[in-house]
Amino acid sequence: xxxxxxxxxxxxxxxxxxxxxxxxxxxxxxxxxxxxxxxxxxxxxxxxxxxxxxxxxxxxxxxxxxxxxxxxxxxxxxxxxxxxxxxxxxxxxxxxxxxxxxxxxxxxxxxxxxxxxxxxxxxxxxxxxxxxxxxxxxxxxxxxxxxxxxxxxxxxxxxxxxxxxxxxxxxxxxxxxxxxxxxxxxxxxxxxxxxxxxxxxxxxxxxxxxxxxxxxxxxxxxxxxxxxxxxxxxxxxxxxxxxxxxxxxxxxxxxxxxxxxxxxxxxxxxxxxxxxxxxxxxxxxxxxxxxxxxxxxxxxxxxxxxxxxxxxxxxxxxxxxxxxxxxxxxxxxxxxxxxxxxxxxxxxxxxxxxxxxxxxxxxxxxx
Numbered sequence: 001x002x003x004x005x006x007x008x009x010x011x012x013x014x015x016x017x018x019x020x021x022x023x024x025x026x027x028x029x030x031x032x033x034x035x036x037x038x039x040x041x042x043x044x045x046x047x048x049x050x051x052x053x054x055x056x057x058x059x060x061x062x063x064x065x066x067x068x069x070x071x072x073x074x075x076x077x078x079x080x081x082x083x084x085x086x087x088x089x090x091x092x093x094x095x096x097x098x099x100x101x102x103x104x105x106x107x108x109x110x111x112x113x114x115x116x117x118x119x120x121x122x123x124x125x126x127x128x129x130x131x132x133x134x135x136x137x138x139x140x141x142x143x144x145x146x147x148x149x150x151x152x153x154x155x156x157x158x159x160x161x162x163x164x165x166x167x168x169x170x171x172x173x174x175x176x177x178x179x180x181x182x183x184x185x186x187x188x189x190x191x192x193x194x195x196x197x198x199x200x201x202x203x204x205x206x207x208x209x210x211x212x213x214x215x216x217x218x219x220x221x222x223x224x225x226x227x228x229x230x231x232x233x234x235x236x237x238x239x240x241x242x243x244x245x246x247x248x249x250x251x252x253x254x255x256x257x258x259x260x261x262x263x264x265x266x267x268x269x270x271x272x273x274x275x276x277x278x279x280x281x282x283x284x285x286x287x288x289x290x291x292x293x294x295x296x297x298x299x300x301x302x303x304x305x306x307x308x309x310x311x312x313x314x315x316x317x318x319x320x321x322x323x324x325x326x327x328x329x330x331x332x333x334x335x336x337x338x339x340x341x342x343x344x345x346x347x348x349x350x351x352x353x354x355x356x357x358x359x360x361x362x363x364x365x366x367x
Contacts, residue, residue, distance in 0.1 A: 008245065010046065011243065011366045012046060014365055016242050017242050019240050021057050027211055027212065035083070036051075036225075037228075048078070060080070060221065063223065066084065067095050083102075087100075105139050145189060149193060162221065167206070170213060179210075183205065183217050190203050208225050246329050246334070261307050262311065266309050273318060273320050286332065287356075290346065291309045297333075
């Protein structure tokens with residue numbers, strides 16, 4: 001009978017997550033709240049599983065991108081406050097029912113929300129006001145604040161739970177002047193809003209890189225994203241990879257000189273070449289540019305390179321000279337190789353690789 005672990009799995013290391021959490025917590029004042037981002041299926045790690053871990057670890061808030069992500073968490077017993085960062089307007093009734101808290105980037109969204117809340121007879125519903133300090137993606141510009149404050153004072157249906165902004169280049173020391181400009185603008189905009197509305201919401205602007213590099217701007221809360229998953233903005237800081245993508249060898253073949261491997265016959269075998277086939281491919285987030293020997297994975301203490309093109313559901317490894325048997329475990333990424341190493345090969349960022357791991361890969365929590 002085939003077991004679940006005969007195929008691929010993403011192991012979520014609870015101990016690693018706890019260590020990363022403690023590291024970032026140690027950079028903050030005890031009173032500073034910590035929001036953990038679990039959008040995009042928790043950066044590919046499994047939203048429900050990861051949110052459950054963060055709820056146990058003591059996170060104060062969670063954040064998702066879309067309403068459906070927040071609804072999934074609520075349906076699976078997650079009770080922490082949840083901010084929906086890209087809430088739109090279509091799902092406001094469902095969000096209200098499930099007590100999801102929308103990020104508000106413009107007056108239109110605020111007007112729609114207040115209309116629905118009025119119909120339901122609800123007041124003081126928590127919202128999070130997004131301020132644009134330089135990202136120029138979503139959020140209120142400084143020139144729009146007078147209209148915003150007038151609206152907020154006239155509409156008791158909502159209460160500002162927090163106001164926040166998004167740093168563009170907190171990880172890049174060469175851009176620190178721009179980042180400091182964002183801090184200055186955020187202070188000016190948020191302080192002005194507080195004076196006008198007459199109460200003091202939470203304020204937050206730091207992301208993972210910001211927590212490490214600018215802890216003096218932690219305000220009341222910080223937003224921990226890629227850092228909790230094991231990626232640091234500082235050289236020399238060794239965080240623990242939260243996840244390891246592992247799979248088992250399905251078959252091993254010994255080839256003759258001149259044999260070819262995979263689609264397009266790009267893999268060329270020398271005499272005595274041994275190849276192993278594993279059940280992950282580009283449909284599992286293994287980019288095709290990692291094929292043809294560009295990347296190597298870990299097998300029994302050895303690195304083994306890819307050979308030939310990455311297929312949709314499988315890829316082949318050159319295991320010549322390496323002890324290998326059917327059923328042995330291959331680590332695609334984790335502590336060796338790291339996801340950052342694969343990202344460097346691809347000329348991208350770790351986020352993209354992690355977020356590409358599909359739901360068909362089982363998530364397993366391990367210690």
